Amino acid sequence: MKLRLDKKDFKNFLQNLIDEYDLYAPVQLTEGVSVFKKIDQPGEVNLTQLHTQKPAKDVFFPQSEVMFRYEKVGKQNQMISMEEGKRERILFGARPCDIEAISIIEKVFVGEEYTDVYFLEKRKKTTIIGLGCNHPLSTCFCSSAGGDPFLRAGSDLFFIDLGEAYFVELLTEKGMAFHKNKFFKEADPKDLTFVKELEEKAFEKVGFSIPVDGIEKRLDLMGESSFWDRVHEKCIGCRICTYLCPTCHCFDMVDEGEHQRGQRVRHWDSCLSPLYSLETSGHNPRPTCRERTRQRLMHKFNYFPKNFNQVACVGCGRCILYCPVHFDIRKAIIWTSPKRPKRYERGMI
Amino acid sequence: MEERSKAIQDRIREKAKELLSKKEVDLVIGFGEWTLPLRTTPIFIRTPEGAEDLIWNSFCENNLAIYLHKFSQFKVGIVVKGCDARSIIALSLEKRFKPDQLFLIGVPCQRMVDRRRVKKAVKGEILRAHEQGDQIIVEGEDFNTTLRRDDFLYPSCQVCTHRTPMGTNVLIGDPVKESPLIETHPEIKEFEKKSPEERWRFFEKESSRCIRCYACREVCPMCYCAECFVDSSNPKWIEKGFSTSDLEFYHIVRAYHQTGRCSGCGACERACPMEIRLTYLTQKLNLDVRELFDFETGIKADTLPPLSTFEIDDRQEFIK
Numbered sequence: 263m264k265l266r267l268d269k270k271d272f273k274n275f276l277q278n279l280i281d282e283y284d285l286y287a288p289v290q291l292t293e294g295v296s297v298f299k300k301i302d303q304p305g306e307v308n309l310t311q312l313h314t315q316k317p318a319k320d321v322f323f324p325q326s327e328v329m330f331r332y333e334k335v336g337k338q339n340q341m342i343s344m345e346e347g348k349r350e351r352i353l354f355g356a357r358p359c360d361i362e363a364i365s366i367i368e369k370v371f372v373g374e375e376y377t378d379v380y381f382l383e384k385r386k387k388t389t390i391i392g393l394g395c396n397h398p399l400s401t402c403f404c405s406s407a408g409g410d411p412f413l414r415a416g417s418d419l420f421f422i423d424l425g426e427a428y429f430v431e432l433l434t435e436k437g438m439a440f441h442k443n444k445f446f447k448e449a450d451p452k453d454l455t456f457v458k459e460l461e462e463k464a465f466e467k468v469g470f471s472i473p474v475d476g477i478e479k480r481l482d483l484m485g486e487s488s489f490w491d492r493v494h495e496k497c498i499g500c501r502i503c504t505y506l507c508p509t510c511h512c513f514d515m516v517d518e519g520e521h522q523r524g525q526r527v528r529h530w531d532s533c534l535s536p537l538y539s540l541e542t543s544g545h546n547p548r549p550t551c552r553e554r555t556r557q558r559l560m561h562k563f564n565y566f567p568k569n570f571n572q573v574a575c576v577g578c579g580r581c582i583l584y585c586p587v588h589f590d591i592r593k594a595i596i597w598t599s600p601k602r603p604k605r606y607e608r609g610m611i
Numbered sequence: 612m613e614e615r616s617k618a619i620q621d622r623i624r625e626k627a628k629e630l631l632s633k634k635e636v637d638l639v640i641g642f643g644e645w646t647l648p649l650r651t652t653p654i655f656i657r658t659p660e661g662a663e664d665l666i667w668n669s670f671c672e673n674n675l676a677i678y679l680h681k682f683s684q685f686k687v688g689i690v691v692k693g694c695d696a697r698s699i700i701a702l703s704l705e706k707r708f709k710p711d712q713l714f715l716i717g718v719p720c721q722r723m724v725d726r727r728r729v730k731k732a733v734k735g736e737i738l739r740a741h742e743q744g745d746q747i748i749v750e751g752e753d754f755n756t757t758l759r760r761d762d763f764l765y766p767s768c769q770v771c772t773h774r775t776p777m778g779t780n781v782l783i784g785d786p787v788k789e790s791p792l793i794e795t796h797p798e799i800k801e802f803e804k805k806s807p808e809e810r811w812r813f814f815e816k817e818s819s820r821c822i823r824c825y826a827c828r829e830v831c832p833m834c835y836c837a838e839c840f841v842d843s844s845n846p847k848w849i850e851k852g853f854s855t856s857d858l859e860f861y862h863i864v865r866a867y868h869q870t871g872r873c874s875g876c877g878a879c880e881r882a883c884p885m886e887i888r889l890t891y892l893t894q895k896l897n898l899d900v901r902e903l904f905d906f907e908t909g910i911k912a913d914t915l916p917p918l919s920t921f922e923i924d925d926r927q928e929f930i931k
Contacts, residue, residue: 501825
């Protein structure tokens with residue numbers, strides 16, 4: 263169903279959502295830094311940045327989440343489970359890459375063998391309103407990674423910014439529930455033409471130049487390649503690329519508190535940290551940055567596709583934009599392919 | 612390309628080529644061009660031909676001294692600015708290198724450009740950037756803007772008074788006149804004016820954005836502990852979560868551990884993806900150390916930082 267929402271009604275539309283749902287949307291923390299947060303006032307929503315720093319995974323798989331609390335009452339140990347909020351939730355303003363990434367994480371958290379109730383509860387309760395990317399950045403390579411700047415998959419409703427209005431598509435049953443929303447109007451035939459123009463322009467900009475296709479097979483042959491001796495050199499082992507990655511989903515569980523009372527919490531973890539693979543004996547199977555960088559790339563482009571038929575990278579470009587030493591994952595992908603320029607042999611990566 | 616930078620670049624390449632041809636070093640660490648405008652990337656050159664990849668411009672913002680920990684088993688040639696060299700002197704005092712393990716290719720620094728300030732000054736994505744004299748020209752899909760370079764420098768570079776690297780094996784280019792562009796770090800000035808409560812609120816607001824990626828720690832040459840206090844599980848000094856007190860604890864301790872060791876390069880602040888202000892803390896500590904102990908990090912190769920020494924006639928005014 264194709265509709266439109268005039269920008270003059272946008273704040274009221276958001277207020278309407280806040281009244282009925284827990285609304286999560288991009289919020290600016292300081293100039294140039296935004297994250298997805300629960301919204302109290304429509305004015306908090308800020309869509310100026312194409313990508314928030316922390317991706318939308320934070321809404322389903324928070325960076326830090328209490329799993330349960332425990333308390334000793336007399337001689338009894340009591341476990342107190344954490345109640346999920348009762349209200350239905352809306353995720354607004356997530357980009358197609360972030361939404362695609364949620365379905366990637368879902369493959370792990372909602373599998374045949376294991377179900378992560380914390381993730382699943384949030385996922386079930388959430389209606390996703392995606393937002394198309396009229397102006398992808400030069401670091402975006404979603405098309406090469408199987409997505410596109412206007413990919414609807416995963417969204418229940420999809421918004422496209424037309425300037426004075428949003429073009430709105432209702433895509434799923436959850437989305438169709440909005441067909442009577444008082445702020446939506448019938449879309450103009452002109453809107454459709456404009457949308458097509460915007461899409462073509464964005465597609466052209468993103469292109470298909472990064473050889474992600476077939477990378478799994480190429481990496482099969484590269485387990486002990488000299489590539490790994492070079493690729494890690496500039497990496498300093500911080501966690502930016504993994505924490506800001508919309509598909510990275512490793513976590514650590516810790517108990518906070520003491521024997522009387524406390525809580526079990528899970529936090530995002532990162533394979534780039536030496537602590538991640540450190541065993542109790544003191545042995546670390548990934549002792550240096552070389553093994554850790556290999557793990558990061560292998561997990562995304564070899565192990566994950568082997569398990570789930572899809573690379574664990576959506577081409578959002580955050581790891582390129584925010585890396586303090588300017589590691590570019592696109593170049594690492596190119597390095598594995600026959601497209602590799604000769605000068606890379608010298609160690610450029 | 613700016614002429615001075617071009618001349619320096621040629622000489623860096625020449626020197627690197629010579630060192631590698633004569634096998635005086637195993638590798639040369641310097642800056643290379645990469646994919647994003649307003650940026651360079653650390654590169655590791657092992658062959659004389661590879662020296663052609665080395666570049667020099669106002670976007671060489673990384674403190675390369677961090678890599679000396681990673682390449683501690685090698686003889687390393689390294690391109691250094693004033694701040695990188697100061698970190699290396701500070702590290703030498705902590706006995707991190709063997710004698711003659713390093714060959715420092717010093718470059719008097721023109722002060723580095725703050726890419727975030729530049730990005731915020733224009734609407735739209737910057738696709739290309741280059742320098743021309745004292746200007747930076749940035750281009751996007753539908754704009755072409757000329758900016759005055761000196762208006763877009765990192766705060767730590769604006770206040771820098773040690774741009775000519777010290778203790779180098781070779782100095783490329785003439786020493787520069789050592790005067791700061793501005794007298795005091797603008798944020799310290801602001802900070803000092805605040806009441807203790809306001810200071811705390813500012814610190815609290817900044818640290819609340821922390822995502823504990825530890826990039827500020829990893830880019831710092833002086834953060835090289837085998838086990839950082841935040842990673843220690845026995846004893847556990849700090850929880851891994853996002854409670855205000857844990858975030859603040861991390862940031863306070865990180866800053867305090869730098870007392871008398873920080874070269875003021877500003878790498879920590881540049882690395883932070885959440886743009887947390889960090890240098891107002893470390894630079895303030897640097898000023899305090901200068902005032903109280905007449906000591907500046909990485910200036911003298913034989914004077915230990917005040918907090919690493921004890922003398923019987925130490926000033927102990929803090930005991931009241």
